[in-house]
Amino acid sequence: MIEEELKELIHTIQRRGCEWQTMEVKSAHRGCPEKLYDTISAFSNQDSGGIMIFGLDEKAHFAKVGVYDAQALQKKVMEYCEQMSPVVRPVFTVYDEDDKVFVSAEIPPLDISERPCFRAGMGRIKGSYIRVGEADKPMTEYEIYSYEAFRKKQRDDIRPADGVTLNALNKDALDVYLALMRRERPNLARTTEEQQYELNGIIREGQVTMSALLLFGLYPQAFYSRLNISATCNPGRTKGDTDAAGNRFTDTKRIDGTIPEMLEKALDFVRSNTRQTTRIDTLTGKRTDMPQYPMNAVREAILNALVHRDYSIHTETRPIQLDLYEDRLEIINPGGLYGRLTVDQLGHTQPDTRNPVLITAMETLGKTENRYSGIPTIRLAMAEFSLPEPVFKNTTSEFKVILYHEHTAGAAARHPLSVQEKKLLTFCQIPRSRAEIIAHLNIESGQYALRRYLEPLIQSGAISLTIPDKPKSRNQKYVTTAH
Numbered sequence: 001m002i003e004e005e006l007k008e009l010i011h012t013i014q015r016r017g018c019e020w021q022t023m024e025v026k027s028a029h030r031g032c033p034e035k036l037y038d039t040i041s042a043f044s045n046q047d048s049g050g051i052m053i054f055g056l057d058e059k060a061h062f063a064k065v066g067v068y069d070a071q072a073l074q075k076k077v078m079e080y081c082e083q084m085s086p087v088v089r090p091v092f093t094v095y096d097e098d099d100k101v102f103v104s105a106e107i108p109p110l111d112i113s114e115r116p117c118f119r120a121g122m123g124r125i126k127g128s129y130i131r132v133g134e135a136d137k138p139m140t141e142y143e144i145y146s147y148e149a150f151r152k153k154q155r156d157d158i159r160p161a162d163g164v165t166l167n168a169l170n171k172d173a174l175d176v177y178l179a180l181m182r183r184e185r186p187n188l189a190r191t192t193e194e195q196q197y198e199l200n201g202i203i204r205e206g207q208v209t210m211s212a213l214l215l216f217g218l219y220p221q222a223f224y225s226r227l228n229i230s231a232t233c234n235p236g237r238t239k240g241d242t243d244a245a246g247n248r249f250t251d252t253k254r255i256d257g258t259i260p261e262m263l264e265k266a267l268d269f270v271r272s273n274t275r276q277t278t279r280i281d282t283l284t285g286k287r288t289d290m291p292q293y294p295m296n297a298v299r300e301a302i303l304n305a306l307v308h309r310d311y312s313i314h315t316e317t318r319p320i321q322l323d324l325y326e327d328r329l330e331i332i333n334p335g336g337l338y339g340r341l342t343v344d345q346l347g348h349t350q351p352d353t354r355n356p357v358l359i360t361a362m363e364t365l366g367k368t369e370n371r372y373s374g375i376p377t378i379r380l381a382m383a384e385f386s387l388p389e390p391v392f393k394n395t396t397s398e399f400k401v402i403l404y405h406e407h408t409a410g411a412a413a414r415h416p417l418s419v420q421e422k423k424l425l426t427f428c429q430i431p432r433s434r435a436e437i438i439a440h441l442n443i444e445s446g447q448y449a450l451r452r453y454l455e456p457l458i459q460s461g462a463i464s465l466t467i468p469d470k471p472k473s474r475n476q477k478y479v480t481t482a483h
Helices: 003-016 037-044 070-082 123-127 141-151 171-184 186-190 193-199 210-216 259-272 295-308 356-364 374-384 419-427 434-441 446-459
Strands: 023-026 050-054 091-097 100-107 129-132 135-138 229-233 251-255 276-280 287-291 320-324 328-334 391-394 398-404 463-465 478-480
Touching: 003 023, 003 050, 003 091, 003 100, 037 050, 037 070, 037 100, 037 129, 037 135, 070 091, 070 100, 123 141, 171 186, 171 193, 171 210, 171 356, 210 259, 210 356, 229 259, 251 259, 259 295, 259 320, 259 356, 295 320, 295 328, 295 356, 295 374, 295 398, 374 398, 398 446, 419 434, 419 446, 434 446, 446 463
Parallel strands: 023 050, 229 320
Antiparallel strands: 050 100, 091 100, 129 135, 229 251, 276 287, 320 328, 328 398, 391 398, 463 478
């Protein structure tokens, strides 16, 4: 960065009064701070990298105290960086103001194939850190493994399934699959059955693989009881909410079987616990009954969880979670996005593949269509239903898909106002823009927030538009209607 940018950054830190995900403050007016290794490791291990600012005192409300010696400080920070594995190369900026000197050290992100970055003297397990908010936390064993699995191209979908023999597989289903493979790949027809098992990922090292068990097992959960789907229908909007009878769940089910079987059972669970909604065409007045969620979007979300989840020993005790709430459907699978893929790239970039054998088999069996079309299908289906954009959340340990359903038009007029709606009416005593309302509601999906809370109040007449003849005007504001 340039000096002017560092000056502005210092001003931002003082105005906010805090550190954050990519920012760490050190005073350094009496010498170089100790224990910089944790922050250097954490910043190197996140996609955005991070910046350390020296010369502000956090304990004195981020007062400007300057550094003891800018030249000596930079050399000391470099010494810390050279003790990391791989070695880190920071970029320094020096800025002076009122006889005080400030230094920034930009820590670049390490390529994912080289992570985790750790203090060499402590080793990978004890010396690797990850950034959580303003804190540097030791990486878990699984977080370290997730990086190493990508770097080493670990193939957990074809790792040997302990204790599983060919007797545990459905031979008829397996024969159908191999016949399809031979038809698509004529060279396979000239090999023996034993060779076909090996070449198609059914057998590895003389043992049945995880993919074979999950696709053709008579009962896969007899060997791995938690490689299933835990499905729950919750009566409210958060776990723990109860219905009028005091029930925390209106339905809950353990979904077992092969991947194709679990897919169909999970879809049945969603169908049986959601309702049909009536849509009215505002131009023609035609009424159409539609499912609460587009089932092709639900299918793709569940299928993606089943075929892209992590099947390593670190996650084999964690089921996929399917949770229905009053306002949304959530699907959570163990293992975050694989490789270099980020949430912003979903559906736009061809991803690295965590379970290539499993995915190839599902395509051959006709359970999936073209590769990499799942996310675009979900987005398109939600748009066709005039529903909010799907929300995708990713961490190292899990990936979550959230589908919100449309709030029933005019509900605010027919039912008592919710606490959130009452707060919104108070907030809009002064005309507010869409951006201000989204910020006030503090809900991750801005479009959902507007659809769920603002639109029903407009339809009921509780909130009015300041420019009613131009509802899409960029200057449009919303104000509580006077009664």
